[in-house]
Amino acid sequence: MHIGDLAATTGVSTQTLRFYEREGLIPAPNRQSNGYRVYDDGVASRIGFIRAAQTAGLTLSDIAGVLALREDGQAPCSHVHSLLTGKLDEVRARQRELVRLEKEIVGMLTTSSTLDPAMCSERSICNVIPQPLP
Template sequence: MLIGDISAATGVDRQTIRFYERQGLLPEPRRAPNGYRAYDEATIDRLRFIRAAQGAGLTLADIAEVLSLRDGGQAPCSHMSVVLEQKLAEVRSRHQELAVLAAELEHLIETGRSLDPAECRPTDICRIISFK
């Protein structure tokens, strides 16, 4: 299959497929006599895995580790479980950070509602956000 066929089958654009090749996420395809990349069916599954893993929040580095294990003949399930647990911990931590930020934004909005713009001095940038 040519790169256009792989792109159509997976919804991954050609530039992204080439990028994944350069990053080592996809094996170097064989070349047809005309120099075109010639892919096999396994590329489709690999691209679908990469996209699904990205959807689960994995980075390309995370994905590369999993693919390397698989390519080395190991089942990556244990490694993947650890990576997913780490991702969940990161998401939970980020969720807490966002909750704190949301509370701060709510406070600033309330502050803004109580201020009279007519009382702003020319030297004030914006009194809603206090930096003094």
């Protein structure tokens, strides 16, 4: 399968395929005498895995580690479980951070409806956004 065909099959650009190849995420393809890349049929499923893993929040480094385990003949499922557990912890921490930010913004908006713009000093710039005391 040529690179254009692989790109069409997987929905990944040829530039991304070349990047995956340079990063070792997909094996270097055979080359025809004219220099065209010829990929094995199994590469499409590997790219599908890479894209799905990225969607789950795994980094390319994480994915490379999973692929290396598989290439060494090991089932990477427990490693993937560990990676996803870490991602879930990160997502939950970010959600807590966003809830805190939401409350802060709602408070600022509530305050802004009662403020007189004429009371804003040049030093405070805008009283809607409170500044910590020096």
